[in-house]
Amino acid sequence: xxxxxxxxxxxxxxxxxxxxxxxxxxxxxxxxxLWAFAERWYTPHALPISWSLRWWEIVFRPTGxxxxxxLTSVWIALLTVIVALLLSIPxxxxxxxxxxxxxxxxxxxxxxxxxxxxxxxxINVARVFYALGLAGTIPAVVLVHATHGLVYSxxxxxxxxxxxxxxxxxxxxxxGASHFHAFLTITLPQAAPGITASAIFVFLESLDEFTGxxxxxxxxxxxxxxxxxxxxxxxxxxxxxxTALILLVPSIAFMLLVERFLGADVLxxxxx
Amino acid sequence: xAGTGARVEIEGLSVGYGSSLIIDGLDLDIxxxxxxxxxxxxxxxxxxxxxxxxxxLPAANGRIHIGxxxxxxxxxxxxxxxxxxxxxxxxxxxxxxxxIGYGLxxxxxxxxAIDARVDEILALLGLQGYGDRRPTALSGGQRQxxxxxxxxxxxxxxxxxxxxxSNLDASVRQTMRSEIRALQERLGLTTVxxxxxxxxxxxxxxxILVMDRGRILRDGTPExxxxxxMSAFVARFLGADNGxxxxxxxxxxxxxxxxxxxxxxxxxxxxxxxxxxxxxFRSAAVGFGGxxxxxxxxxxxxxxxxxxxxxxxxxxxxxxxxGSFTVxxxxxxxxxxxxxxxVPADELHLFxxxxxxxxxxxxxxxxxxxxxxxxxxxLA
Numbered sequence: 001x002x003x004x005x006x007x008x009x010x011x012x013x014x015x016x017x018x019x020x021x022x023x024x025x026x027x028x029x030x031x032x033x034l035w036a037f038a039e040r041w042y043t044p045h046a047l048p049i050s051w052s053l054r055w056w057e058i059v060f061r062p063t064g065x066x067x068x069x070x071l072t073s074v075w076i077a078l079l080t081v082i083v084a085l086l087l088s089i090p091x092x093x094x095x096x097x098x099x100x101x102x103x104x105x106x107x108x109x110x111x112x113x114x115x116x117x118x119x120x121x122x123i124n125v126a127r128v129f130y131a132l133g134l135a136g137t138i139p140a141v142v143l144v145h146a147t148h149g150l151v152y153s154x155x156x157x158x159x160x161x162x163x164x165x166x167x168x169x170x171x172x173x174x175x176g177a178s179h180f181h182a183f184l185t186i187t188l189p190q191a192a193p194g195i196t197a198s199a200i201f202v203f204l205e206s207l208d209e210f211t212g213x214x215x216x217x218x219x220x221x222x223x224x225x226x227x228x229x230x231x232x233x234x235x236x237x238x239x240x241x242x243t244a245l246i247l248l249v250p251s252i253a254f255m256l257l258v259e260r261f262l263g264a265d266v267l268x269x270x271x272x
Numbered sequence: 273x274a275g276t277g278a279r280v281e282i283e284g285l286s287v288g289y290g291s292s293l294i295i296d297g298l299d300l301d302i303x304x305x306x307x308x309x310x311x312x313x314x315x316x317x318x319x320x321x322x323x324x325x326x327x328x329l330p331a332a333n334g335r336i337h338i339g340x341x342x343x344x345x346x347x348x349x350x351x352x353x354x355x356x357x358x359x360x361x362x363x364x365x366x367x368x369x370x371x372i373g374y375g376l377x378x379x380x381x382x383x384x385a386i387d388a389r390v391d392e393i394l395a396l397l398g399l400q401g402y403g404d405r406r407p408t409a410l411s412g413g414q415r416q417x418x419x420x421x422x423x424x425x426x427x428x429x430x431x432x433x434x435x436x437x438s439n440l441d442a443s444v445r446q447t448m449r450s451e452i453r454a455l456q457e458r459l460g461l462t463t464v465x466x467x468x469x470x471x472x473x474x475x476x477x478x479x480i481l482v483m484d485r486g487r488i489l490r491d492g493t494p495e496x497x498x499x500x501x502m503s504a505f506v507a508r509f510l511g512a513d514n515g516x517x518x519x520x521x522x523x524x525x526x527x528x529x530x531x532x533x534x535x536x537x538x539x540x541x542x543x544x545x546x547x548x549x550x551x552x553f554r555s556a557a558v559g560f561g562g563x564x565x566x567x568x569x570x571x572x573x574x575x576x577x578x579x580x581x582x583x584x585x586x587x588x589x590x591x592x593x594x595g596s597f598t599v600x601x602x603x604x605x606x607x608x609x610x611x612x613x614x615v616p617a618d619e620l621h622l623f624x625x626x627x628x629x630x631x632x633x634x635x636x637x638x639x640x641x642x643x644x645x646x647x648x649x650x651l652a
Contacts, residue, residue: 167361170328173348174355175375175426185374189365 029248035241055238059246065227066243073224076138077206080145084153084202087146089195092157093183097166107158110151122215129216136220144212149202156201160194161187200254207250277305277462278339278352278429280325285334287324293332294320295486302464302479304339307456309465309477313509317486318466322432325464327351339429353430358438360419362407368418369394369403375426393421396455413444420452424459431456433465437472449475470510474498482506504550504623512552512621514597520549520622527622533593537570539617548625553615555587555598560605561614569617572597576609 035041036055038048059066095103113121125144126135134140164187172182188195210225218226224243231239280302287295294317302308310318323329325336327348336344343351354375363371369390376386394400397417407415416436423431436452437445453476456463467473473480474494482490482497482505490497490506501507504515519530520543527543529551530536551570561571574592581587588599590613597613605611 165359165361167357167359168363170348171355171357171361171422172363172374174326174328174353175422176349176378177374178349181378186363190363192365 032241032244035237036245038238055242059239059242065222066224066239066246069222069224069227070246072138072222073207076141076145076221076223077203079138079142080149080206081199081202083142083146084149085195085199088150088153088157088198089188091154092159092191092195093161093187095154095158096161096164107155110154113147114151118211119215122212125212126215135216136218138221141213141217141221141223144216145206145209146202148209148212149205152201152205153195153198156198157191157195160191160198163194164190197258200258204251204254207247276427276429277460279304279337280430280462280464281335281337282325283335285321285324285336286332287320287329288332289329293486295324297334298486298488300481300488302462304462305460306479307453307463307465307477308479308481309467309473310481310483311467311470311473311509312483313468316483318468318483319434320486321483322355322434322464322466325430326353326355326432328355352428353432354423354426354428355432355434356419356423356436358435360407360415360439362415362418362422364406364408366406367403368399368405368407368410371407371418372403372421372425374422379426389425393425397421412440413448416440416444416448420455424455424461427459427461429462431461431463433463435466435468438467438469445472452476482509501552501621504552504621507552507621507623511556512554514553514555514558514595516551516594517625518549518551520546520624522546531594535593539569539620539622543622545624550623550625552621552623553619556585556600557619558597558599558601558613558615560599560601560603561612570613570615570620572613574611574613576605576607576611579605579607 034048037051037053039050039052039054041048058064061067094100095106100106122144129135129140134143168190169182169187172186173179177185207223208225209223210229213221213223213226214229217223222230224247228240228243228247231237231243280300282298282300282302285295285298285300286293298321310321312318320329324331325338327343327346327350331344334344335342338352341352363374366374369387372393373386373390376389381389390403394403397420399414399417399421402410402414402418407418410418416439420436433452437448440448449472465473465476478493480490480492480494480497481488484505490502492500497506498510501510501512508515517532521528521530522543523538525542527539527541528536529539553570572592572594574590574597576588577591577596578589579586585600585602586604588601588605588611590597590599590611592613599613
């Protein structure tokens with residue numbers, strides 16, 4: 001009898017904890033969803049007073065700011081991925097395979113941009129870019145995003161290459177493949193899932209990035225997060241909510257993909 | 273297809289990692305089409321030598337010729353040798369057929385030619401129908417075969433095997449030993465096998481090189497190496513686990529041994545050396561002597577301290593006044609029982625003390641043995 005009571009109590013406590021966590025995660029999302037379809041909504045009303053799809057029309061109008069900034073965002077994210085991969089594939093291979101002096105120092109170096117307050121870094125970056133005439137251009141934003149993304153791509157690429165059995169590479173060379181050919185046909189394909197995952201991380205980080213874009217891109221470059229910020233500041237919660245929902249789609253889709261691509265063998269080697 | 277193997281000549285080869293040389297000044301000549309086993313404990317330099325042959329480890333000094341061509345400074349991709357790795361090193365992102373065809377593709381053979389050759393290899397290794405599978409979907413023995421197939425697909429003049437069977441179950445290993453041997457004979461490939469398994473080396477190779485600390489201690493046919501190990505180290509490595517320290521002296525044309533307890537034994541034939549030395553013999557060569565049997569060789573009284581039955585013959589540990597010995601014997605004995613160990617004279621290997629490379633004396637069978645003190649005195 002007592003045991004049954006304890007069981008019910010722990011069951012209830014468990015459900016309670018799950019409910020609180022679910023509210024923390026899904027509460028704000030529900031708020032977003034409501035705002036995206038609200039026409040008029042103010043206190044003390046718990047739910048919107050009237051509903052409308054008008055704002056979706058405005059956001060998705062071909063000539064609208066939202067579509068233009070979505071395109072800009074995706075374009076910047078793709079370029080960022082390319083830049084990050086061009087650097088992280090050779091860097092990751094070198095860090096995983098070669099006996100480099102100061103290897104840990106190099107790994108930490110990629111972490112540095114994240115270690116300092118981003119605003120102070122980006123203000124100085126903006127100053128340098130102004131002097132170079134880069135400020136307010138897409139390449140400037142891509143460079144800032146790539147620097148930010150390199151920590152993921154280099155660390156994950158290093159782990160992915162380290163997870164590839166060195167003998168498989170040597171076996172290819174033994175059969176007559178040059179170093180480069182062995183890398184292309186044996187090492188890179190085996191590291192590909194990890195590299196793909198790192199590319200997805202970089203893509204999502206770029207899509208999401210606000211501070212750096214704000215300092216080096218404004219006013220010429222408007223990405224989706226900047227549009228969201230402008231709409232939010234202007235009191236237009238509908239546009240802000242719809243933009244936020246749009247930003248969610250690739251995040252969720254890619255997260256599901258990452259889970260598939262990143263095996264435990266790679267994850268366990270990250271940062272080593 | 274037979275006779276594709278190349279002759280390998282190594283002169284004054286030195287190889288190592290960084291500044292420390294594992295192998296220093298090694299000379300070796302391997303005949304075309306022969307099957308050589310490099311046998312030794314881990315760290316003896318056998319894998320280093322194999323890597324030097326494959327080009328995975330650069331030579332610090334000396335020369336390597338394969339099939340008459342100097343390959344001393346050639347990278348692995350420019351050498352005619354192929355290697356089967358201990359880990360197999362199969363490519364998990366490619367099918368079995370693509371694994372086997374990789375070397376052919378590199379040699380720019382046409383697709384139909386590659387397909388035909390891959391099918392031929394699959395059939396040769398009993399892997400028909402597995403071409404489309406991934407290596408990860410195969411059993412250990414099948415993976416081993418794919419690794420072998422990948423290495424022999426290009427008809428290499430020199431095949432290098434790095435502990436190829438060490439990851440297999442005992443029964444699969446037995447089959448693969450004879451399969452690899454048969455394949456090698458059929459294709460006429462010059463083959464170098466690295467192993468620490470004495471039985472594997474004996475069964476597969478037609479020439480055995482026992483290595484220790486980067487040097488070749490013994491070089492000969494399996495039977496020759498087995499019968500005349502020539503040094504205490506080689507004898508120990510080839511299963512002569514039992515050893516007795518003794519003093520050797522030439523007495524009237526016979527060899528007199530003084531054991532540590534003072535007892536004396538005389539073996540037929542003049543000794544090759546005098547002074548301190550060592551007698552070694554295999555556990556399979558020892559038997560329990562009968563009471564009245566005063567025949568050849570060495571006789572020691574002792575007491576059984578441990579008895580095991582691994583199947584077939586019993587395995588005993590017997591304590592005597594001159595040490596404890598392992599004995600394989602078909603007769604049953606219990607722990608504590610007093611027994612007399614008898615080792616025939618031609619099963620005794622005699623070495624001077626510290627005889628890593630020393631000359632060994634081997635006694636011809638059929639001689640007679642004189643015991644100057646009754647062996648029962650040996651009993652403590």
